[in-house]
Each structure stands twice: as C-alpha cells, then as structure tokens.
Amino acid sequence: MDCSRATSQTRSPPPCERSPRACASLPGRSVGSRRIEDLGEFDLLDLIRAHLGQRLSTTVRGPGGDAAILETETGRLALSTDAAVEGVHFDLRFMSLADAGWRAVVGALGDLSAVGAEPRAVLLSCGFRGELEVASVEELFATLDALGEEEGFDLVGGDVVASPHAVFFDVVVVGRLTLSSSVDRSGARPGDLLAVTGTLGGAMAGLASLRRAGKRPSDPSPAELDYLRPGSPLRPGIALAACPIHAMTDISDGLAEELLALARANEELAFVVDPTRLPVAEGVDAEAKESGRDPAEMALSGGEDSELLLTVLPEDYSALKRALDALHPATRLTVIGEVIGAPADAPAQQRTLARSQDGEIRPLALRGFEHFRRSGR
Amino acid sequence: MDCSRATSQTRSPPPCERSPRACASLPGRSVGSRRIEDLGEFDLLDLIRAHLGQRLSTTVRGPGGDAAILETETGRLALSTDAAVEGVHFDLRFMSLADAGWRAVVGALGDLSAVGAEPRAVLLSCGFRGELEVASVEELFATLDALGEEEGFDLVGGDVVASPHAVFFDVVVVGRLTLSSSVDRSGARPGDLLAVTGTLGGAMAGLASLRRAGKRPSDPSPAELDYLRPGSPLRPGIALAACPIHAMTDISDGLAEELLALARANEELAFVVDPTRLPVAEGVDAEAKESGRDPAEMALSGGEDSELLLTVLPEDYSALKRALDALHPATRLTVIGEVIGAPADAPAQQRTLARSQDGEIRPLALRGFEHFRRSGR
Structure with a gap:
C-alpha cells in the first residue's frame, strides 16, 4: 500500500504562533462601532484587502481586479461551491460573523478534501446586512486569512453585495488534483469497511448548547468549538486520497x-452502520441527557460535523490507519460498518441500513436535513 | 497590429436554432405548479441536472459529486464571482427567474471578457425561496444551458440552498488566458483614446419601463430586452484582449x-468623457422624456449595461475597430473620450472628468451605485 505521495507538500508549515481555531476572536483594525452602511463600496473592499495575505506562488493576481488569475500546472482542477444563509445555516445571535465564515470555508474545503485536492485558491462572495459592524467584517477576513495560513490557501477574490434580510456566504474552492485518478463517492465495493474520521455529533451538541445560552460564550466548550470553529478535514483528506481507498x-x-x-452513487450496494461503533464526540452524552435524545442518533443525524466518510478493503485498513497516524496523528479513524451487496432494483433509501444490537439489519431511520421541505410533510 | 490570435476558437458554432436571448421563455419539463418546497433536495438537484449539457472536453466531471473536475492546460486561469440578490439587484415581479439568472451569468462573463479569458467552467450557487415554482427553476437551468451553448461554457457545479427572504445567485466563472499577458484595468497611458463597446443606457431605460409596467411583457421592447437578456460581451472581449489595447x-x-x-487603478492619469459622444441605446431618449432625465446622464450612470470600456493608442484605433468588425460585426465600438496626465496626488474622484459643450473640463458628477450607503448620506 503506497501512501508516499501524501507526504509531498508545496508549502512550509504555517508560522502562526497560536491556532486561529482556538482564538475567541482575532482583532480587527477598526475601533468604535462603525457600520458597513457608513462606508462606500471601495472603502469596504480596501478594508477587506488589507487583511488578506498572499502565500501561494500560483496566485498571479489576487483580489481587486475584474478577475483573479492563477498560474496552473498541467493536470486537473477540482472546483466546488458551498453557500450558507443566516437563519437557515447559521445564527449570528450566538456566533460571530467570523465563526459563520470559518464554518462556511471549512465546509467548502471539505469538498476538496473528499476528492483529495491540494487547495490553490478560495473565493468568497458575501451578502452583508448594512448594519453589520465594520469591526466584525475585519475580524471575519483576518480570521479567514489565518485559516488560509494554516490550510495553505490564498483568498484570491469574491464579491461583496448588500443583502438586507440575511447575511449569506458563497465559498468557492479551487484545488489541484495531484493524483492520476481522483476518489469520489462512487467506487465502493462489497466487503469494504465503512470508516469515518474524527468524532461525530460534537457540532450538533455544541449548537444545542449555544442555542440554549443564546449568546457566544467567551470560553466555548469543546463541543461548542466543534460547531463554531470546526477543524478542517482538508489535510487528512489529501493524505487519505493518496491511499488505495x-x-x-x-x-x-x-x-x-x-x-x-x-x-x-453506488448501485447494487448497501451501506450498513453499527450505531454502537460510532465515535461520539466529547459533550454529546451530556447534551443527549439534557435534551432527552440518543447520543448515537445525534452522531448519525448531526449534520454539522466536518469529517470524512470512506470505504476501504479490510486488508488495507491497518496500513491506512498507520499512514494517517504518521501524517495527522490528531485525526482519528474509526470503522463504523461495512458495505454489502444489494438487489439491483432496490432504491437508495432501502440500501442505507443499521445493524441493531440483536444483530439484525434494518433500514436506517433518516432524519436528513432537507433544505426546502415544509415541516410536517 | 496583430489580432490574429483572436480568431482561434476551441469550439464549433452553437447548433441552436433560435437565440435564447430572443426567447420569451424556454420550456421546462414540468407541468402544473409544483413548488420547490414540495421536492426533496436530491429530487431538485436531479431535475436541475436533467437540463444541463456538457460540451467542453476539459470538463472531466460536472455537477453531482463533491467537486467538479476540469482538465487544465499549462497556463493561467482567470476566476471571478458575481453575486446578485432579489430586491437589491433584481425584482421578480417584472422579470422571470431565468431572466435574473441570465443577467447574473452574463455579468460574471463580463469579468472574464475584461481580461480576455476563454470560458472553461461556470458554477452557480442559488438561494431559493421555497415557494418558487419548480417550472421556473427548470426554465432557469434550460436557459442557462442554452446560454452555455451560445457562449461555450459548461455549468459544472454550484450549490442550491434555501433562502427564505430573497432569492440570490452567486456565479463563479473560470476562464483560460490564452495570451501571454492579460489586460486589466491598469496600463492606461496619457494620450490614449477611451472607447466603449455596444450602446449605453438601454438596460436602465428597459428597467424603468419594466418597473412602470409592473410585470414582464410577453413581447419585450429592445430596451427591456437589454435589461432582461443582455448580450454577453465575452466573445468581443476575447477578440479585443488579443489586440494591443x-x-x-x-x-x-x-x-x-x-x-x-x-x-x-491608474495613478497620475485622468479620464475625460465627452457626454455628446456616448452611444445612447434605442429607447433611452423616449424613457428620458418620460422620466424627465437627461439621456447622456442615463448612459453614464446606467449601471446595468454589459459592455466593455477600454483605452487604446489613437494610431491603433482604426485597426482595432476593423478587427472587431471582422470578428463581431454586431458589436459597435465608439470613442467616448481620452486619457490625460494628472497630478500625482489628485484623488481618483478628481481624475474622472467630463468635457462640457463649451470645451471646459469639469469633474464628472458621479452617481455610482453604492451598495451599502444609506440614502441621504
């Protein structure tokens, strides 16, 4: 099993002294409480650009012109966008604008990590309410620049528009596939193990706790931090994609x-999860007790964890775990189930299964986040 | 003067029988008035993908996975995003969702054309209100696919999220710079002519007329069409960028x-416009009379025309015009002023000038669209 390419890095380790994830907030350069409706558009863009560094040699032209320009090597680029809307995906009553932007960018980086692409550029379009404080916009971009330093990307462009009712973000990530073939959702085989990185349910527990508090604590708990400033799965994803998963x-x-x-994405296969094997995050048990829910169900349906799900041959699993341990010792990998054959005509819902404690396999009760459904339908 | 590279095309002419710009609407595949809140997210995405074709050989993987994948040649990529919000940038009371999406995509293509980049991919993130009709979403994507056929791009990805208060779009355009050096806003020289493509003020006149009508006419006027379905400046821009502007x-x-x-972007230079030379669009005079405004002022401050502004040496201008006429005979080019030297310390506002009818040069009265300013400030 060859994971050697996973060690290649095109950049040096970040020079930051403290992790931006652990910071309650990064200081803006503004004092007082100016609002962005007090600034002209040019002033706002100048103020944003003042917070953005450039670190990749492939960034030929960053923010400010009609288009950002990247130097590209021959090969393949991965592109993805991820949108998030205030009141739907985030709530500024108990998180900062910087938290919401961090979550949005880490979520988009997750799409790059899922295909094993090395980041080349991030663009961020923002819809801002005019009454947002200038200092919060400065904190947002200083925080994203620190995230860029840690994860190795430049924020090369984007757009800023007025959105009177709700703040929104749309994050564009551009990455380079360094491997000859890219991994994706398809390609699973019967007999594969189903494994997941990190821990599950923490973000959901953190969100519940933040909702109860109604404001952002000055010293967030680990679960609250899982929600406010999730770790990025980007680097572990690049390492895993270089292995024969x-x-x-x-x-x-x-x-x-x-x-x-x-x-x-995988016809004639069913995916069987063993709920007792789910790596439940710190704080989930306490939150489950508080809210009368089941910890495993929170881990299953959480919907906010920035982790990766993969399938791998059982005989490759130990080597995969060793490779990940060597490169990213902080990232757990846990087997949570298996892939089995299924009838060709079975719909996807009937091929998503849970193994109950008596060993029986039943359809997984799905509580997916369906964006547009009216409740009660 | 060498514009020869402008003739190189990587695709054949579009096979469409009628221009999507002229269509009042393209048919969706749905009947009845289902709303998107009646669909699950997967169903909505399946329905969208059913309308999207793939035409570029560089599109390795289109919509549906974690990330779109493009084959890239060695060289430079131009990237830009453009966001538009219902109630701020467009109004669905007198335009269709497809019109609004068309405007957003053509606007973003304008950023590619301004740097002379050949389109490689477009991604579209949409925030939709749940009560939107499924048929309007189908018409949107069928229309954008037809635009892609005409302009030579694939819609390779994006995101669809719920946005309860206002529809929004964020368009990401990715283009390849085929020239060794890309043109941008900087690089103007004293003595240059200031020229503009197409006609000005039409979109603003069309918008005013649509607002008065309060609904989308079944047979829009030329000015209304300038607003609802602006022509794309992409191909003329690529041709112009290959010339020594x-x-x-x-x-x-x-x-x-x-x-x-x-x-x-150009210090020590001032930009002098002669308002009497502005190429005023059809319908602007009538609208100016109706609303008691000045046609030249509407052409200057319109803010909705998808055209290009450039500076070029006077001795190169005739050859430039001939090259554009040969490749894009429908695209006008008009000299509207000149570039002159200015003191190093003069702020940009004092270097944006108008020549009045008595030949005197005065600061241009700017009525720029300032997204966040409260009115009266």
Missing part, C-alpha cells in the same frame, strides 16, 4: 444523509 | 463607476 465523501450534511448519497 | 474593464456597475475604478 475505494470511495470517499465529506459528511457536513450529516452521516445519515451522506450514507444515502453513497447509496445513490 | 492598454486597459480594459467591464462596465456592469455603470460607466461613471468604472471610470472611477480606472482612475483608481
């Missing part, structure tokens, strides 16, 4: 939802 | 606003 996807829409996506 | 930018934010952007 069969299928991989990020699970920011929730494990149950992504199992369904795997089932849709 | 000095600076170029698109003017979707309005001519006056873009003159200011030119002044900011």
Whole structure:
C-alpha cells in the first residue's frame, strides 16, 4: 500500500504562533462601532484587502481586479461551491460573523478534501446586512486569512453585495488534483469497511448548547468549538486520497444523509452502520441527557460535523490507519460498518441500513436535513 | 497590429436554432405548479441536472459529486464571482427567474471578457425561496444551458440552498488566458483614446419601463430586452484582449463607476468623457422624456449595461475597430473620450472628468451605485 505521495507538500508549515481555531476572536483594525452602511463600496473592499495575505506562488493576481488569475500546472482542477444563509445555516445571535465564515470555508474545503485536492485558491462572495459592524467584517477576513495560513490557501477574490434580510456566504474552492485518478463517492465495493474520521455529533451538541445560552460564550466548550470553529478535514483528506481507498465523501450534511448519497452513487450496494461503533464526540452524552435524545442518533443525524466518510478493503485498513497516524496523528479513524451487496432494483433509501444490537439489519431511520421541505410533510 | 490570435476558437458554432436571448421563455419539463418546497433536495438537484449539457472536453466531471473536475492546460486561469440578490439587484415581479439568472451569468462573463479569458467552467450557487415554482427553476437551468451553448461554457457545479427572504445567485466563472499577458484595468497611458463597446443606457431605460409596467411583457421592447437578456460581451472581449489595447474593464456597475475604478487603478492619469459622444441605446431618449432625465446622464450612470470600456493608442484605433468588425460585426465600438496626465496626488474622484459643450473640463458628477450607503448620506 503506497501512501508516499501524501507526504509531498508545496508549502512550509504555517508560522502562526497560536491556532486561529482556538482564538475567541482575532482583532480587527477598526475601533468604535462603525457600520458597513457608513462606508462606500471601495472603502469596504480596501478594508477587506488589507487583511488578506498572499502565500501561494500560483496566485498571479489576487483580489481587486475584474478577475483573479492563477498560474496552473498541467493536470486537473477540482472546483466546488458551498453557500450558507443566516437563519437557515447559521445564527449570528450566538456566533460571530467570523465563526459563520470559518464554518462556511471549512465546509467548502471539505469538498476538496473528499476528492483529495491540494487547495490553490478560495473565493468568497458575501451578502452583508448594512448594519453589520465594520469591526466584525475585519475580524471575519483576518480570521479567514489565518485559516488560509494554516490550510495553505490564498483568498484570491469574491464579491461583496448588500443583502438586507440575511447575511449569506458563497465559498468557492479551487484545488489541484495531484493524483492520476481522483476518489469520489462512487467506487465502493462489497466487503469494504465503512470508516469515518474524527468524532461525530460534537457540532450538533455544541449548537444545542449555544442555542440554549443564546449568546457566544467567551470560553466555548469543546463541543461548542466543534460547531463554531470546526477543524478542517482538508489535510487528512489529501493524505487519505493518496491511499488505495475505494470511495470517499465529506459528511457536513450529516452521516445519515451522506450514507444515502453513497447509496445513490453506488448501485447494487448497501451501506450498513453499527450505531454502537460510532465515535461520539466529547459533550454529546451530556447534551443527549439534557435534551432527552440518543447520543448515537445525534452522531448519525448531526449534520454539522466536518469529517470524512470512506470505504476501504479490510486488508488495507491497518496500513491506512498507520499512514494517517504518521501524517495527522490528531485525526482519528474509526470503522463504523461495512458495505454489502444489494438487489439491483432496490432504491437508495432501502440500501442505507443499521445493524441493531440483536444483530439484525434494518433500514436506517433518516432524519436528513432537507433544505426546502415544509415541516410536517 | 496583430489580432490574429483572436480568431482561434476551441469550439464549433452553437447548433441552436433560435437565440435564447430572443426567447420569451424556454420550456421546462414540468407541468402544473409544483413548488420547490414540495421536492426533496436530491429530487431538485436531479431535475436541475436533467437540463444541463456538457460540451467542453476539459470538463472531466460536472455537477453531482463533491467537486467538479476540469482538465487544465499549462497556463493561467482567470476566476471571478458575481453575486446578485432579489430586491437589491433584481425584482421578480417584472422579470422571470431565468431572466435574473441570465443577467447574473452574463455579468460574471463580463469579468472574464475584461481580461480576455476563454470560458472553461461556470458554477452557480442559488438561494431559493421555497415557494418558487419548480417550472421556473427548470426554465432557469434550460436557459442557462442554452446560454452555455451560445457562449461555450459548461455549468459544472454550484450549490442550491434555501433562502427564505430573497432569492440570490452567486456565479463563479473560470476562464483560460490564452495570451501571454492579460489586460486589466491598469496600463492606461496619457494620450490614449477611451472607447466603449455596444450602446449605453438601454438596460436602465428597459428597467424603468419594466418597473412602470409592473410585470414582464410577453413581447419585450429592445430596451427591456437589454435589461432582461443582455448580450454577453465575452466573445468581443476575447477578440479585443488579443489586440494591443492598454486597459480594459467591464462596465456592469455603470460607466461613471468604472471610470472611477480606472482612475483608481491608474495613478497620475485622468479620464475625460465627452457626454455628446456616448452611444445612447434605442429607447433611452423616449424613457428620458418620460422620466424627465437627461439621456447622456442615463448612459453614464446606467449601471446595468454589459459592455466593455477600454483605452487604446489613437494610431491603433482604426485597426482595432476593423478587427472587431471582422470578428463581431454586431458589436459597435465608439470613442467616448481620452486619457490625460494628472497630478500625482489628485484623488481618483478628481481624475474622472467630463468635457462640457463649451470645451471646459469639469469633474464628472458621479452617481455610482453604492451598495451599502444609506440614502441621504
């Protein structure tokens, strides 16, 4: 099993002294409480650009012109966008604008990591309410620049527009595939193990705790931090994609939802999860007790964890775990189930299964996040 | 003067029988009035993908996976995003969702054309209100696919999220720079002529007329069509960028606003417009009479025309016009002023000038579209 290419890095380790994830906030350069409706558009863009560094030699032209320009090597580029809307995906009553932007960018990086692409550029379009404080916009971009330093990307462009009712972000990520073939959701095989990085349910528990508090704590708990400033799966994803795994996807829409996506992308296969094996995050048990829910169900349907789900041959699993341990010792890898054959005509819902404690296999009760459905339908 | 590279095309002419710009609407595949809140997310995405073709050999993987994948040649990529929000940038009471999406994509293509990049991919993130009709979403993507056929791009990805208060679009355009050096806003020289493609003010006149009508006419006037389905400046821009022009930018934010952007990007230069030379679009005079405005002022501050502004040496102008006539006979090019030297310390506002009828040069009265400013400030 050859994971050697996973060690190649095109950049040096970040020089930051403290992790931006651990910071309650990064200081803006503004004082007082100016609002962005007090600035002209040019002034706002100048202020944003003042916070953005450039670190990749492939960035020929960054923000400010009609278009950003990248130097590209021959090969393949991965492109993805991820949109998030205030009141739907985030709530600024108990998180900062910087938290919301961090979550949006880490979510988009998850799409790059799922195909094993090295980041080349990030663009961020923002819809801002005019009454947002200038200092919060400065904190947002200083925080994203620090994230760029840590994960190795430049913020090369984007757009800033007025959105009177709700803040929104749309994150564009551009990455380079360094491998000859890219991994994706399809490619799973019967007999594969189903494994997941990190821990599950933490972000959901953190969100519940933040909702109860109604404001952002000055010293967030680990679960709250899982929600406010999730770790990026980008570097572990690049390492895993260099190994002979069969299928991989990020699970920011929730494990149950992504199992369904795997089932849709892999016909004649069923995905069986053992709920007792799910790596439940710190703080989930306490939150489950508080809210009368089941910890495993929170881990399954959480929908906010920035982790990766993959399938791999059982005989390759130990080497995969050793490779990940060597490169990213902080990233756990846990087997949570298996892939089995299924009838060709079975719909995806019937190929997403859970093994109950008595060993029986039943359809997984899905509580996926369906964006547009009216409740009660 | 060598414009020969402008003739190189990587694709054959589009096979469409009628221009999507002229269509009142393209048929969706749905009947009845289902709303998108009646669909699950997967169903909505399946329905969208059913309308999207793939035409570029560089598109390795289109919509549906974690990330789109492009084959890239060695060289430079241009990237830009453009966001538009219902109630701020467009109004669905008198335009269709397809019109709004068309405007957003053509606006973003303008950024590619301003740097002379050949399109490689478009990604579209959409925030939809749940009560939108499924048929309107189908018409949107069928229309954008037809635009892709005409302009030579694939819609390779994006995101669809719920946005309860206002529809929004964020368009990502990716283009390949085929020239060794790309043109941008900077690079203007004293003595240059200032020229503009197409006609000005039409979109603003069309918008005013649509607002008065309060609904989308079944047979829009030329000015209304300038607003609802603006022609794309992409192909003329690619042709112009292959010629030895000095600076170029698109003017979707309005001519006056873009003159200011030119002044900011070119220190020690002033940009002088002769309002009597502005190529005023059909329908602007009538609208000016109706609303008691000045046609030249509407052409200057319109803010909705998808045209290009450039500077070029006077001795190169005739050859430039001949090259454009040969490749894109429908695209007008008009000299509207000149570039002159200015003191090093003069702010950009004082370097954006108009020549009055008595020959005197005065600061241009700017009515730029300032997204966040409260009115009266």
